[in-house]
Amino acid sequence: MSASPLTLVVGQLLPPTVTNLTLLVVSFMLLLLGAEIFTNGVEWLGHRLGVSESATGSILAAVGTALPETMIPVIAILQAVMGSGSQEAADAVGVGAILGAPFMLSTIAMFLVGASVLYFSGRRNFGAQMHFNEEATQRDLSFFLVGYTLAFLAAIITNELFGIAIGILLVLLYLVYLVLSLRSGELVEGEELEELHLGELVEGLSERLTSGKTGNHADDPNTVLVVLQTLGALGIIIAGAHMFVGQTTWVSEEILNIPAAVIALLIAPLATELPEKFNSIIWISRDKDTLALGNISGAMAFQGTLPVTLGILFTSWDLSLTWGTTGFLNAFSAILAIISGSILYLRARNIKEGNMSPYPFLIGGAFYALFLVVLLYHVFVIGISAAGAGH
Secondary structure, X not given: OOOOHHHHHHHHHOOHHHHHHHHHHHHHHHHHHHHHHHHHHHXXXXXXXXXXXXXXXXXXXXXXXXXXXXXXXXXXXXXXXXXXXXXXXXXXXXXXXXXXXXXXXXXXXXXXXXXXXXXXXXXXXXXXOEEOOHHHHHHHHHHHHHHHHHHHHHHHOOOXXXXXXXXXXXXHHHHHHHHHHHHOOOEOOHHHOOOOXXXXXXXXXXXXXXXXXXXXXXXXXXXXXXXXXHHHXXXXXXXXXXXXXXXXXXXXXXXHOOOHHHHHHHHXXXXXXXXXXXXHHHHHHOOOHHHHHHHHHHHHHHHOOHHHHHHHHHOOOOOOOOOOEHHHHHHHHHHHHHHHHHHHHHHHHXXXXXXXXXXXXXXXXXXXXXXXXXXXXXXXXXXXXXXXOOO
């Protein structure tokens, strides 16, 4: 991963360790800032495009904030295909990053959704209950479960033609998901939205320069301003995620001495999934549970179909059940993600009027803790061996 200009500048001014720790804090702040600006912008973008609240969360927000973690395996795979990188790196980093994203979303991200509802219950109109579009959530989770299970089967049934067929099917599956998502849900009303941050800035500047307002850019912003703010926020998120991955990778390799395959499976996805987590926490605090949950479940539907297709077609797609291997950790993370997603899907099918207790979401935290224990045992007790580790 190449160094950013900010990394080079700071690196010339401070000692290496202080530099990395400083950049770690800066990247975290960039993610927080980007999440706040992005949630505000994407809500207005959905309104301007006439997209439903559920589709705004499940498609616009989910895919937008899924880009940072998706680029990690894409870059690793492209380097191998073009000859500038090794296939071993593509297998280790690519497979781990592809599987790590949906695992993080279905476990720790869902846990944070439930925990945020409880934490903000005193200021929420819905209190300690979640209120969301249950049909959208069921749709998102069902597409994730079908797609991710098919991807898991592609690792077990090691047949090239079967893998290609699964890859094509997964792409078609996501296209169907997009059509269904765009056709469903209720539109977000303009009066329900907070003022556009960029619009407020434009109004403030215009008042200073012209001694008066030149238009209502905050309450009724121009589409150009909405798009600029959303893309700008996405750029901040991607920059922050890129920097955060670099610094967490440094901590893992230089201080913890963890193999690259494990970093790709656990550390990098945890860092790059922060935008979804921050976005959802912000929306939960503002009683926008459909957006908060759709941001995560929509990302799961995306990660469980398109990125896994790249893994199936262009990597070893190592999901073995042999204890003590990277393949086992890959498979174990996939199984936990499917179980966690299934629990939430079944619970969402049995709720009434979109009201649901946040406690089922906390189960994801237990699954994440379980995986962490198994991971640490593999790394520090028995060591990781066999194909896929490469170290």
